[in-house]
Amino acid sequence: MMRRCTTLLTSCTALALTFGATACGGGPVSAGGGDKPLSGQTVDVAGVWSGSEQKNFQKVLDAFTEKTGAKTQFTSTGDNVSTVVGSKIEGGNAPDVVMVPQVGVLQQFAKKGWLKPLSKTTQQSVDAGYASVWKNYGSVDGTLYGLYFKAAHKSTVWYSPAALDQAGVKPPTTYDAMLKAGHTVSDSGLAAFSVAGQDGWTLTDWFENIYLSQAGPEKYDALAAHKIKWTDPTVVDALTTLGKLFKDKQLIAGGRKGALNTDFPGSVEKVFGPKAEAGMVYEGDFVAGVAKDQFGRKIGQDADFFPFPAVGGGKAPVVSGGDAAVVLKDGKNQKAGMALLEYLATPEASAVWAKAGGFLSPNKKLALTSYGDDVTRETAKSLVAAGDSVRFDMSDQAPAAFGGTKGAGEWKLLQDFLRDPSDPKGTAAKLENAAAKAYQD
Numbered sequence: 001m002m003r004r005c006t007t008l009l010t011s012c013t014a015l016a017l018t019f020g021a022t023a024c025g026g027g028p029v030s031a032g033g034g035d036k037p038l039s040g041q042t043v044d045v046a047g048v049w050s051g052s053e054q055k056n057f058q059k060v061l062d063a064f065t066e067k068t069g070a071k072t073q074f075t076s077t078g079d080n081v082s083t084v085v086g087s088k089i090e091g092g093n094a095p096d097v098v099m100v101p102q103v104g105v106l107q108q109f110a111k112k113g114w115l116k117p118l119s120k121t122t123q124q125s126v127d128a129g130y131a132s133v134w135k136n137y138g139s140v141d142g143t144l145y146g147l148y149f150k151a152a153h154k155s156t157v158w159y160s161p162a163a164l165d166q167a168g169v170k171p172p173t174t175y176d177a178m179l180k181a182g183h184t185v186s187d188s189g190l191a192a193f194s195v196a197g198q199d200g201w202t203l204t205d206w207f208e209n210i211y212l213s214q215a216g217p218e219k220y221d222a223l224a225a226h227k228i229k230w231t232d233p234t235v236v237d238a239l240t241t242l243g244k245l246f247k248d249k250q251l252i253a254g255g256r257k258g259a260l261n262t263d264f265p266g267s268v269e270k271v272f273g274p275k276a277e278a279g280m281v282y283e284g285d286f287v288a289g290v291a292k293d294q295f296g297r298k299i300g301q302d303a304d305f306f307p308f309p310a311v312g313g314g315k316a317p318v319v320s321g322g323d324a325a326v327v328l329k330d331g332k333n334q335k336a337g338m339a340l341l342e343y344l345a346t347p348e349a350s351a352v353w354a355k356a357g358g359f360l361s362p363n364k365k366l367a368l369t370s371y372g373d374d375v376t377r378e379t380a381k382s383l384v385a386a387g388d389s390v391r392f393d394m395s396d397q398a399p400a401a402f403g404g405t406k407g408a409g410e411w412k413l414l415q416d417f418l419r420d421p422s423d424p425k426g427t428a429a430k431l432e433n434a435a436a437k438a439y440q441d
Helices: 002-007 009-019 051-068 081-090 103-111 120-129 132-137 161-167 175-187 200-215 217-224 233-247 255-260 264-272 287-295 334-344 347-356 374-389 409-419 424-440
Strands: 042-047 071-076 097-100 147-153 156-159 191-194 278-282 304-307 319-327
Touching: 042 051, 042 081, 042 334, 051 071, 051 287, 051 334, 051 347, 081 097, 081 103, 097 103, 097 334, 103 319, 120 132, 120 334, 132 147, 132 319, 132 374, 147 334, 147 347, 147 374, 156 161, 156 264, 156 287, 161 175, 161 278, 175 191, 175 233, 175 278, 191 264, 200 217, 200 233, 200 278, 200 319, 200 409, 217 233, 233 409, 233 424, 255 409, 264 278, 264 287, 304 374, 319 334, 334 347, 409 424
Parallel strands: 042 071, 042 097, 191 278
Antiparallel strands: 097 319, 147 319, 156 278, 156 304
């Protein structure tokens, strides 16, 4: 049945949207006969998504409603998901399901006793459809609490083919070649890179790709677990490499000050919006969703990507991230919340957002034909094929106080480094002080 559901994914999803209940997907969330098992119930869901991402996730929630009868209510938390959810729990207004964007926050929630272990149905779906690395990241002390519904391929540099063609530049394969190509783009009339310095998480992604390639996976894992200090020479080297970009006024749209006033959607707009200011923007595969939904760009023609290039003789990095669905113990409707996760674990649910764009699933049972364009299909294929060799976003593995809080920890310190990249060693010392406190807490 599962193999057939994968093959007939598109038609199956269409039936689900039209008639509600369908045999495809199976499990407790399927309705029998004319009745829908969760009619009259509401699932409160919280997550960081806004804009086009929120709209596309709402399509998934609407498909769940059609299937089960349960209504959904989504609340966007902004980047400080840990603080917002903690406040809601304390106020007796906990959501039923939270889409957690950081491993460190998931671990924090589990250790505070806020989470319910996932149902056997969901666990079986994870065992059948996911590489073990995703199960490990969703587990704490051997118990599975988080289902990775949406993944990110964070080793992609997006560019305007027209801008690179005008400059006579081809996608580079090394970091130094990328900076050199950036100068050529700049000479042709556009800034090379649009940098979203207003959002600290984008700067951690820059650092992580450089560090993974330059220092290697073993050092990456050690730093992610704080088994080596942020004052390690490899960290200073990576900051120095990143500083080459930050120091160069010719390469960044609006300079460092402009970057610090540019958020993530704004950084995409500067490349793919109606008035282009830059030729390239580094961020994950989700750039495609913004370029397509907000600016009408055709992926593969008006917007394309090249893999984040190798740094200093290392291998090209593959950094991932993801949003894990968890069920809160203090939620008012845990049963319906768990049913939502059972649905999200099916390829049927992933196909809804895959069709809309700006989405990757780590679920290998999702047919690649579910994605709407060749570029996204190739990105998804690369992510699934990487299997257990994927390295998860480092800041997302850290305690939230260090790696996941706006205006604090790594986010703020890398913004400070963007503002003044003259002292990599001093920045490394500040990062270590913040990390030591957060990991101790």
